[in-house]
Amino acid sequence: MPRSLSRNAAPIPNESVLLFAALGDKTRLRLVSRLCEDGPLSITMLTTGARISRQAVTKHLRVLQGAGLVRSKRHGRERLWQLHHQRLAEARRYLAQISSQWDDALARLRKHVEE
Amino acid sequence: MPRSLSRNAAPIPNESVLLFAALGDKTRLRLVSRLCEDGPLSITMLTTGARISRQAVTKHLRVLQGAGLVRSKRHGRERLWQLHHQRLAEARRYLAQISSQWDDALARLRKHVEE
DNA sequence: TGATCATGCAACCGAACGGTTGCATTTCAC
DNA sequence: GTGAAATGCAACCGTTCGGTTGCATGATCA
Numbered sequence: 001m002p003r004s005l006s007r008n009a010a011p012i013p014n015e016s017v018l019l020f021a022a023l024g025d026k027t028r029l030r031l032v033s034r035l036c037e038d039g040p041l042s043i044t045m046l047t048t049g050a051r052i053s054r055q056a057v058t059k060h061l062r063v064l065q066g067a068g069l070v071r072s073k074r075h076g077r078e079r080l081w082q083l084h085h086q087r088l089a090e091a092r093r094y095l096a097q098i099s100s101q102w103d104d105a106l107a108r109l110r111k112h113v114e115e
Numbered sequence: 116m117p118r119s120l121s122r123n124a125a126p127i128p129n130e131s132v133l134l135f136a137a138l139g140d141k142t143r144l145r146l147v148s149r150l151c152e153d154g155p156l157s158i159t160m161l162t163t164g165a166r167i168s169r170q171a172v173t174k175h176l177r178v179l180q181g182a183g184l185v186r187s188k189r190h191g192r193e194r195l196w197q198l199h200h201q202r203l204a205e206a207r208r209y210l211a212q213i214s215s216q217w218d219d220a221l222a223r224l225r226k227h228v229e230e
Numbered sequence: 231t232g233a234t235c236a237t238g239c240a241a242c243c244g245a246a247c248g249g250t251t252g253c254a255t256t257t258c259a260c
Numbered sequence: 261g262t263g264a265a266a267t268g269c270a271a272c273c274g275t276t277c278g279g280t281t282g283c284a285t286g287a288t289c290a
Contacts, residue, residue: 024136077257192287
């Protein structure tokens, strides 16, 4: 029944892997949520209330930065972290695109098998 | 400037972590894409063309199953894997929700700092 | 019924991950 | 200028992850 087997399908941009992987961690998701609610925050502020060390927070922030989800800016002796507007919008669009892909897949699947 | 510091923000459902983590891998993303395009496939079919062993594919499928993204059904001596319609729709809705959350955050951020 | 094809199960392995601790560096505040 | 606060850097550690190999089990077909 499958239309093809060996074709290697879509290209899978590396960015998407980075994006999903960055969000696929409880602590990081909490950090994002936190930055969503309470504007730009320093590392020590973010550490307050979290049950992990400051260094752990730092590492997570770097992962999020690697995915382009957050940005930092030095501000005196502290560094303020915030969500990255533009990249975030891109991510939203990308997720929407994935969704529509899935929609297409749904339609195609319905024609295939109806459980 | 931040409105609060110690509040622990949103609850972060465990499902979302599972979902993102499952999609945060190049090989798994490729598998999903493949299942999207060419209806239900067996493990051996999925292995054909991939550069990893059958067992590796099996493991990845289990991760995707853990996130509720795929399902399998025995069919004779082979097991056919396909995307999970209903769960997939839930995931889409969830991603949309995240997006809107981010929209709100954007608006709030603009009031905060305009780079 | 016996060979074979598709899976399942389990052990193993190196690398990446999440986390910690200790120490160096920068900057503010007095 | 000196001390404390905020961050950066680096090494270390146990666990999980992605992957492999080898062998057992189950189903099909001649």
